[in-house]
Amino acid sequence: LPSLLGIAFNSFLRNDNRPKLAMVSTICGTISNIILNYIFIFELGLGIKSAAIATGFGQIVTLLIALPHFILKKGKLSFGNQNLEMNIIKDVFRIGLPSFFAEAAFSVIIFVHNLVLVNIIGEIGISTYAIINYITTNIYLVLLGVTLGAQPLISYNYGAQDSEKMLVFYKLSNRTSIIIGIIFALLCFVFGKEIIAVFTSDKELINISYIAVNINNLAYLFIGKNLTTTMYYQAIEIPKYSNMICAMRSILILPIILVIMAKTFGENGIWISMAISEFIIILISKKVFNINKCTEDAIINLVS
Structure with missing residues (x-):
């Protein structure tokens, strides 16, 4: 779910005139993923399965960086009630x-x-x-x-x-x-x-x-x-x-x-x-x- 939301929100950011924020959120998520992979696998010895956990946390980082733009209404796109047509x-x-x-x-x-x-x-x-x-x-x-x-x-x-x-x-x-x-x-x-x-x-x-x-x-x-x-x-x-x-x-x-x-x-x-x-x-x-x-x-x- 965080992965799908991260992709969607980054797409919205690019269309809401914030491509740099989309780039930063993606890079931070990727770096977090790499660091956590190293910590989980080599430092804590949790094995290859922990790589999936690291990837999940990396996606959450991407999502957390993108979210404030929409929650704080910093652009034209924000959360609100919308009927599905x-x-x-x-x-x-x-x-x-x-x-x-x-x-x-x-x-x-x-x-x-x-x-x-x-x-x-x-x-x-x-x-x-x-x-x-x-x-x-x-x-x-x-x-x-x-x-x-x-x-x-x-x-x-x-x-x-x-x-x-x-x-x-x-x-x-x-x-x-x-x-x-x-x-x-x-x-x-x-x-x-x-x-x-x-x-x-x-x-x-x-x-x-x-x-x-x-x-x-x-x-x-x-x-x-x-x-x-x-x-x-x-x-x-x-x-x-x-x-x-x-x-x-x-x-x-x-x-x-x-x-x-x-x-x-x-x-x-x-x-x-x-x-x-x-x-x-x-x-x-x-x-x-x-x-x-x-x-x-x-x-x-x-x-x-």
Whole structure:
């Protein structure tokens, strides 16, 4: 419960012009989690199960930092009596579904990769992919953070009917994501073996994982744009396009590309498949739904 409330309140904070407070609450919760993990596991010897308790306390810290903003009415959003209206609930589900699918897509991607890896490579492939995920989950979350940071700015200007600024923030988010992806790829290329060595001492696995992670990282040059585009259509209340992109990323394009590349090029085909899939989705999205026209149509619908 504290975890869900913390995520919700941080989202409200970003939309209530307090992104720094949302950042502080998240960082404090994370630091608390790390410190408590060390104390519970190493100092008190409570075992690995205590890590769950530490995580719970970390989420409570995040929640406690965010709560005063709403209790003390420091912004436009605060607690109060509100009747549940079916139309509002429907709109929340309709517009919010893409966020759910964006999160779920990452889990589906991992699941599909594991299925293919078991059949093509075997145990060492699963071990390699586990290491890749340990490393790349961080960059995925950073890119997702960039996307979530741009969302309130785009939503605000959508309400203000300023299409020019909406597109400016969209493009800025895309450029930022590409720069982050390039920096991350370079870090893994230069320090990849040292980073992988944190997770294993097996030299063969380190060498295989180094090649795999650097090929896989090409995908993160494109993932940021797809995440931002998903969020953009959600912010301007055209969730059907957001859902289409999420579906392509998880259950439509990726599985097909993954199987084809795996059978054609073996293990390296598996590692490159996500980059190819994400790039194809960018091309399809650009061709099928023009973002400039969709922005104009959204503004017209808002006015009418």
